[in-house]
Amino acid sequence: MNGDKDKGIFLKTITDKLFEFAPTSMAESWDNVGILVEPSNECLVSNILLTNDLTEDVMDEALEISANLIISYHPPIFTSLKRITNSNWKERIIARCIVNNIAIFSPHTSWDVVQGGVNDWLANAFEYEEVKPLTIQKSNAIKSKYTLTVESTDDNLFIKIGETYARSFLEMDLKILMVEKSTSTSMSTKFTVEGTEEILKKIVPMLQQNVSVLCYYINPQYTIGDEVSGVGRICKLKTPITIMEAVKKLKKYIGISFVQLALARKVTPDHLIKTIAFVAGSGGSLLKNTYCDLKITGEASHHDILDSIHNGSSVILTNHSNSERGFLLEFKKILTSKLNNPNVQIIVSSTDSDPLKILQALKIKSTVEFSH
Ligand SMILES: [Zn+2]
Structure with missing residues (x-):
C-alpha cells in the first residue's frame, strides 16, 4: 500500500518545503492547519495526492495510487473528534489513513493569505495593473490611516463640499484623495478623503446635512511590510472590460461551464468594469464592506448579495470549491520544483470536485449516473 519505501523521502522534508511556501502561522486563528494525521514519526513519502476536499471518493483514489501523503x-x-470509529464518513477517512499509513496535511487559510496562493491564482484570471489584499495580514502591516468614500447622486457634490467643507477639512487634517464620476453607477459621483477613523466617523452626519449621500465606506489603509499577504484580493484592471467578458474569462480560467451572476442596480451585462475583488471559497461577509465594480467568490448569502448590488457591485458566484480547486495544478508545479526529487510523485486528484452541479450542464442519461 505504501509504494516503494526505498524511494520515498521523509515527511519532515516535505513539510519543511510546505512551510517554506506558506508558514502555518499565516493561517487564521480559528483554523486547523498543518499535519493533521501522522501515522508514525518516520513516515516515508513517495506518492503525494493533492485534493481540495478529502471525501470518501478521494480516499479510495488515495489507496489506488498508493499515496503516503494527502495534502487536503x-x-x-x-472540530474536535472524540472518537475515531467507522460510523461516519469523516471518522472513517481518518481511520483508513492511519491503518494504511497515510499522512494528512492541510494548509487552508495559510494558502489563502500567502502571496502566490489561492486568491492570487484566482485574480490571475484577469490582466490587472495592480493587485493587493482586501485585508493585509496584521503581522506585516501597520494600520495607520483610514479613508472615507462617499457616493452621491448629487451632481454638485464637489461644489458643495468645496464651498461648505474645504476649510473644516483642512482644520481637521483631512486630505481629499479622489473625486470622480462613479464607474459603477453612471448617475453618481464619489469622493474619498483620508484621516483618522474617529474624525471620518464624525464628518459623515455633517455631509448628510448638505449632500444626498447614496452610500459611504470607511476602510483602513495600511503601511505594508516586506510581504504583501492577507485575506482576499482586489485588483485594478489594465483595461476596463464588460461584465459579460469577465464572466467568460472567469469560466474559461477556472474551467467551469456556468457561474451565477447578480448585477448591480442599474447595471447591464455590457457595463464596463475596472475594479474586481476576489475571495476564494465563502466570501460574502469578507466582501461586504468592499467597494469595487465586481466581486468574485465561491458562495455568498442572499443578504450579502443584496447589500452588494445595492452598493454598486455586481457579484459572480462559482460554487464554493470551484473558486479554490484550480490552484492545486499551480501548487503541483510549486511543490515539484521545491522538492526537486524524481522519486516523489505528485498527483492532483481526479475524483475531487464540487458537489453542486448545474443540471442544465449535465448530460443525465439515468438517475444512476447522476447519483455518482
Ligand atoms: Zn473553502
Whole structure:
C-alpha cells in the first residue's frame, strides 16, 4: 500500500518545503492547519495526492495510487473528534489513513493569505495593473490611516463640499484623495478623503446635512511590510472590460461551464468594469464592506448579495470549491520544483470536485449516473 519505501523521502522534508511556501502561522486563528494525521514519526513519502476536499471518493483514489501523503486544502479534521470509529464518513477517512499509513496535511487559510496562493491564482484570471489584499495580514502591516468614500447622486457634490467643507477639512487634517464620476453607477459621483477613523466617523452626519449621500465606506489603509499577504484580493484592471467578458474569462480560467451572476442596480451585462475583488471559497461577509465594480467568490448569502448590488457591485458566484480547486495544478508545479526529487510523485486528484452541479450542464442519461 505504501509504494516503494526505498524511494520515498521523509515527511519532515516535505513539510519543511510546505512551510517554506506558506508558514502555518499565516493561517487564521480559528483554523486547523498543518499535519493533521501522522501515522508514525518516520513516515516515508513517495506518492503525494493533492485534493481540495478529502471525501470518501478521494480516499479510495488515495489507496489506488498508493499515496503516503494527502495534502487536503480544506482540513478533514476541523472540530474536535472524540472518537475515531467507522460510523461516519469523516471518522472513517481518518481511520483508513492511519491503518494504511497515510499522512494528512492541510494548509487552508495559510494558502489563502500567502502571496502566490489561492486568491492570487484566482485574480490571475484577469490582466490587472495592480493587485493587493482586501485585508493585509496584521503581522506585516501597520494600520495607520483610514479613508472615507462617499457616493452621491448629487451632481454638485464637489461644489458643495468645496464651498461648505474645504476649510473644516483642512482644520481637521483631512486630505481629499479622489473625486470622480462613479464607474459603477453612471448617475453618481464619489469622493474619498483620508484621516483618522474617529474624525471620518464624525464628518459623515455633517455631509448628510448638505449632500444626498447614496452610500459611504470607511476602510483602513495600511503601511505594508516586506510581504504583501492577507485575506482576499482586489485588483485594478489594465483595461476596463464588460461584465459579460469577465464572466467568460472567469469560466474559461477556472474551467467551469456556468457561474451565477447578480448585477448591480442599474447595471447591464455590457457595463464596463475596472475594479474586481476576489475571495476564494465563502466570501460574502469578507466582501461586504468592499467597494469595487465586481466581486468574485465561491458562495455568498442572499443578504450579502443584496447589500452588494445595492452598493454598486455586481457579484459572480462559482460554487464554493470551484473558486479554490484550480490552484492545486499551480501548487503541483510549486511543490515539484521545491522538492526537486524524481522519486516523489505528485498527483492532483481526479475524483475531487464540487458537489453542486448545474443540471442544465449535465448530460443525465439515468438517475444512476447522476447519483455518482
Ligand atoms: Zn473553502
